[in-house]
Amino acid sequence: NAARLQAISAVEAYVPPAVSFVAGEAPGEIFGENVFSRSVMQKRLPKSVFKSVTATIEKGAKLDPVVADAVASAMKDWALEKGATHYAHVFYPLTNLTAEKHDSFLEPTTDGMALAEFAGKTLIQGEPDASSFPNGGLRNTFEARGYTGWDVTSPAYVLENPNGNTLCIPTVFVSMTGEALDHKTPLLRSQQAMGRQAERILTLFGHVAPEHVVSFCGPEQEYFLVDRHFAVARPDLLNAGRTLFGAPPPKGQEFDDHYFGAIPERVLGFMMDTERELFKLGIPAKTRHNEVAPGQFEVAPMFERGNVASDHQQLLMTTFKTLARKHGLEILFHEKPFAGVNGSGKHVNWSLGNSELGSLLVPGDTPHQNAQFLVFCAAVIRAVHQYGGLLRASVASATNDHRLGANEAPPAIISIFLGDQLADVFEQIAEGEATSSKGKGAMQIGVDTLPVLPTDPGDRNRTSPFAFTGNRFEFRAPGSQQTVAAPIVTINTIMADSLDYCATVLEQAEGDFDAAVQALLKQIITDHGAVIFNGDGYSEKWQLEAAERGLLNLRTTLDALPQLITLEAMALFEKYGVFNEREMHSRYEIALEQYAMTVSVEAKLTAEMGTTQILPAAVRYQTELAQNAATLKAAGIDPDLGALTEVTEQVAALRSALATLKAELADDSAESTVAEAEHAGEKLLPAMAAVRAAADALEGMVADDLWPLPTYQEMLFIL
Ligand code: ADP
Ligand code: MG
DSSP: OHHHHHHHHHHHHOOOOOOOOOTTOOHHHHTTTTBOOHHHHHHHSOHHHHHHHHHHHHHOOOOOHHHHHHHHHHHHHHHHHTTEEEEEEEEOBTTSSOEEEEEESEEEOTTSOEEEOOOHHHHHEEOOBOTTSOOTTSSOGGGOBEEEEEOTTSOOEEEOOTTOEEEEEEEEEEETTSOBOBSHHHHHHHHHHHHHHHHHHHHHTTOSSOOOOEEEEEEEEEEEEEEHHHHHTOHHHHHHSSOSSOOOOSSOSOOTTTTTSOOOHHHHHHHHHHHHHHHHTTOOEEEEOOOSSTTEEEEEEOOEEHHHHHHHHHHHHHHHHHHHHHTTEEEEOOSOSSTTSOOOBEEEEEEEEETTTEETTSOOSSHHHHHHHHHHHHHHHHHHHHTHHHHHHHTOOTTGGGTTTSTTSOOSBOOEEOOHHHHHHHHHHHHSOSSOOOSTTOOOTTSTTSOOOOSSOOSOOTTOSEEEOSSSEEEOOSBTTSOSHHHHHHHHHHHHHHHHHHHHHHHHOOSOHHHHHHHHHHHHHHHHGGGBOOSOTTSHHHHHHHHHTTOOBOOSHHHHGGGGGSHHHHHHHHHTTSOOHHHHHHHHHHHHHHHHHHHHHHHHHHHHHIIIIIHHHHHHHHHHHHHHHHHHHHTTOOOOOHHHHHHHHHHHHHHHHHHHHHHHHHOOOOOSHHHHHHHIIIIIHHHHHHHHHHHHHHHTTSOGGGOOSOOHHHHHHOO
């Protein structure tokens, strides 16, 4: 087939672009070069204005309009010096993508002149016409307006582009009535709610007026790189982000050594370019190679405040997409681009803390500090046990369904891994007496019998969805193309609830504080210890054991999403001011819609590619075989009809599977979003699988020069 073979030669002939590397340039020189950072503000703003902005950033105080005008003016001057012609409010609608509304700095004046204008009110508020973003019923078309507003805690930056630079301002996106239409708004709300409760605990432990507590997040991003020549020859990769067809390659990922060593030169060039761009944008990336699947890599920026990490993560994905194209590559953020090959996740490393105390999930040097650490840990255990279903729902998507529960990613059962040492400590607490230390292994918190706690849990359990890793928890279920905001919102909110519970118990306790802490920890571990699991999460046994322990096992998105609208969930989010009921319903509705749309696009692509690319190739080959048989027969030779029979069988199977799929696609009887999503999951997915089975079988039969699609082998190993 011409297109595929041309792609192969084009890849061979490709010369990668030069890397925008400046000899002798130290990373420190360019770090944050394009960011309107605190130090830039300090240089450019009057002292009082700078102080006021800093207070807003640190304490979450409201931005004074007078201050906003001064900041806007300084920001505009700075951006113009950086070559910006436009400014954009950047926001994060519920599609997992990033949206931008661009406006020119130039405002026409009445005398026909243009004036560079950017007032404080423009900085603080924008009004994109938002009718085309999903809102799940939160907005009627007559109030299609959405409002964007600067998240002062996330710095503005200049994005470079050959066609002109843009000043980008990270914003929230809300409806006229103030309801959240985005991922940032609830993140900020949840961070504040959790911070308040954490500060109560700190106060109980004797910290006087502790600094504001926030969440921290360090996301690890996995991705695949494929030569762009192959990508354009695969409508499925371009439009669905994953291959809908493709037989497993003769050589898979069993040779772990293959990619362990040197990074392919071309990929290294790409990584150096991305690193430099990210540094300029103030994103602390440390890029490195991933050794799991061929063509798969990972980048892990240093952790930052939750909302900033989330913005940076989105910016990282767009930057990678742009630069991959520059290097003739297509980057795949899909959770499962290739069946049978490892998928990609985005581990959310999460902790809480402040700049004064650092992470509150670090064991301390004294028994008192350790007691505080154990309370925060216990709060996590309680949160994950009580609201495991919500965590599962926060990572539910049509694309992540292909990864979760496969033997490479955590199972759909949400459990906690503590490591042997910490698990042992909690076990002892469970057995110990709150008032006396008699009994084997009994332990009292706050006295010297507490062992030195692990700072590095040594062993790493890769099968656990929620693992303690020394100073943080690592949530491993999020998918590679999802925003990290939804998981962070969930963790923050369930932690707010747990910390609230702990603080209330401790505040009400009479008598000895240490004894109260001991009793609280014991209570939590007794009620919620069932969520702790240090074994092999991939094993069949765990599925059974988890069921016995009463843990949820929500295998698919359709199973998981209803968790968002249970009475318990809605009461939780409402109580901490993160979502009201309408917002929860809208999110549920949008997630279902996205699920149905994703599957439906894939189903249409499957039908189209099956009909117009694969079936014709198979039929041509079938004809060749039949003609060959006829020719042999005419020459008096008895033909071997084995190959022809096999191909004919699979062609028939493909035809019939395509017919079924098309019939399902034509079925528009679903009258609700739920029904549509169910139809997608229960009818379209199996119909697509049947088409693929026949097509993949044919890939192993049809003559190579007739096969239209770049194969797994080509895409994964030619880079
Ligand atoms: P590993 O391979 O051990 O998981 P990585 O270095 O790939 O480790 O990624 C660890 C991630 O965790 C990094 O993004 C790092 O910044 C982040 N991290 C480290 N400490 C914390 C913390 N206290 N809170 C949140 N994230 C953290
Ligand atoms: Mg990790």
